[in-house]
Amino acid sequence: MPEGHMIHRVARDHNRLYRGQQLSVTSPQGRFQASATKLDAKTLERVDAYGKHLFYWWAGDQVLHIHLGLYGKFRNHRSPPPTPRGAVRLRVIGDTHAFDLNGPTACELITPTQQIAIADRLGADPLRKDADIEQAWSRISRSRSVIGKLLLDQSVIAGVGNVYRAEALFVNQLAPERAGQTLDRNQFDSLWQTLVAMLRIGVKYNRIITADPDEVGKPPSRMNRSERLLCYKKECCPRCKTAIKSWELGARKMYACPACQV
DNA sequence: AAGAATGTTATGTA
DNA sequence: CTACATAACATTCT
Numbered sequence: 001m002p003e004g005h006m007i008h009r010v011a012r013d014h015n016r017l018y019r020g021q022q023l024s025v026t027s028p029q030g031r032f033q034a035s036a037t038k039l040d041a042k043t044l045e046r047v048d049a050y051g052k053h054l055f056y057w058w059a060g061d062q063v064l065h066i067h068l069g070l071y072g073k074f075r076n077h078r079s080p081p082p083t084p085r086g087a088v089r090l091r092v093i094g095d096t097h098a099f100d101l102n103g104p105t106a107c108e109l110i111t112p113t114q115q116i117a118i119a120d121r122l123g124a125d126p127l128r129k130d131a132d133i134e135q136a137w138s139r140i141s142r143s144r145s146v147i148g149k150l151l152l153d154q155s156v157i158a159g160v161g162n163v164y165r166a167e168a169l170f171v172n173q174l175a176p177e178r179a180g181q182t183l184d185r186n187q188f189d190s191l192w193q194t195l196v197a198m199l200r201i202g203v204k205y206n207r208i209i210t211a212d213p214d215e216v217g218k219p220p221s222r223m224n225r226s227e228r229l230l231c232y233k234k235e236c237c238p239r240c241k242t243a244i245k246s247w248e249l250g251a252r253k254m255y256a257c258p259a260c261q262v
Numbered sequence: 263a264a265g266a267a268t269g270t271t272a273t274g275t276a
Numbered sequence: 277c278t279a280c281a282t283a284a285c286a287t288t289c290t
Contacts, residue, residue, distance in 0.1 A: 003268050052269075070269045071287040086287075103287045105270060145279075154270080161268045208268070232268090251281080252269090 002068040004052055004159020005202025008127045010074055011049035012203065014056075017097045018044050024093040028084045038109065039064065051122045051158025055115055063115045066090075069105030122158040126195040127203065137188050140180040147183065148176030149250035160195060163232050164202075166255045167210040168194045170231035175261045176254050211238075231255050 025039040043059040056064040066072075075085065081098040084091065090101040101107060110118075123139065124131040139156045140147070150156050151165040160168070169176050172191050174183070183191075201209050205220050209228045213220045216227050231237070234244045237257035245258045 006268080067270075068268095069286060070267060071285095072269090073288075089286095105286065149280095152269090163268050253267090 002052055002072060003161035003164055003199075003202070003208065004049075004125065004127055005199045005208065006206070007052050007054055007068070007159070008049045008199075009203045009206050011047045011054060013076070014044075014047045014099070018092070018094050019046055020044070021094045024091075026091045026093075028088045028091050050119045050128070051125050051154055052161070053118060053122070055119075061112055063110050063112060065106055065108050065110045065115065065118065066101065066104055067106035069103070071102075072104035073102045075100045075102070122154055123156040125158040126192065126199050127159060133192060136192070137185070140183060140188060141185075143180035145180055146176065146249070147174060147178050147180055148254055150180050152250050152252065157195070159199060162252045163208050163229070164195065164198055164210075165252075166232040167208070167230055168198060169261060170256060171210065173260050173262065176249055176256050231257065 020043065022043050025042065039058060039062065042062070045057040045059060048055045048057070052067060054066040056066070058064065068074075077098045077100070079093055079096055079098050081091065081093060081100065084100060086102050088100045088102055089104060090107055092099050092101075124133055124136040136157050140150055143150060148165065148169065151160050151168070152162065165176075168191060171194050172187065174187065174191065198208075198210055201220070207228065209220050209223065210230050211223070211228055213223065216223055218227065220228075226234075231244060232255050233246075234255065236243050237260055240257065240259050242257055242259040244255050246253055246255045248254070
């Protein structure tokens with residue numbers, strides 16, 4: 001489920017619900033990265049999101065690094081939380097709220113130095129104010145690699161996943177197979193602005209919505225799964241009705257309109 | 263109910 | 277050095 005918007009949403013929610021509190025941190029199903037349990041009853045100072053990575057800063061300079069990978073999932077509860085569902089790797093309990101974490105790729109205690117190293121290798125995050133847009137432009141404008149792959153490269157742009165890649169290229173009418181170096185500055189800027197807008201909407205509604213609610217005729221919260229997207233997993237192009245083409249690109253399934261995207 | 267999936271990293275090859 | 281392919285890993289949803 002996770003693209004950058006969800007990670008930033010979690011950071012926002014968890015800062016609101018848990019910041020400054022003394023929390024109980026346990027690992028109910030044991031086997032996964034049990035070092036997290038060393039954090040039993042610590043004070044949470046803040047939660048940061050960089051791309052798809054989360055960092056929980058605790059008193060005593062300990063950082064809990066979480067990456068959801070493809071399957072990882074947070075489940076929120078009221079305190080006290082119910083019996084764990086599935087393989088809960090991490091359970092955090094506060095006075096009023098609690099959450100479980102299932103199936104993450106990473107859930108590990110790291111040092112502030114390691115945190116910097118991880119953040120440093122990530123590219124510009126459209127949801128962060130400190131995003132280095134020039135660096136993203138520099139990487140893309142010099143690359144012979146294809147824009148459909150570059151968008152998934154977290155060291156170029158951090159936080160974009162398979163859905164936003166398809167949707168952003170569709171909106172900008174860019175063919176995924178175009179080499180990065182063939183984009184001009186205006187096209188890059190427009191693509192970037194699309195990503196910023198899309199991800200912000202994602203954080204706001206906690207789901208990916210790239211279709212225009214006015215066109216659909218429903219408020220964003222009421223839109224069906226298929227109504228929310230323009231191109232990803234669609235049968236035909238909403239602009240010209242041409243059949244959407246799908247193929248593997250960068251080891252993930254790409255969707256694009258062969259007529260509109262050039 | 264099998265298969266796909268909103269991901270990353272490590273490793274090998276050209 | 278860059279680019280690309282592949283495998284490994286985790287679990288939920290349809």
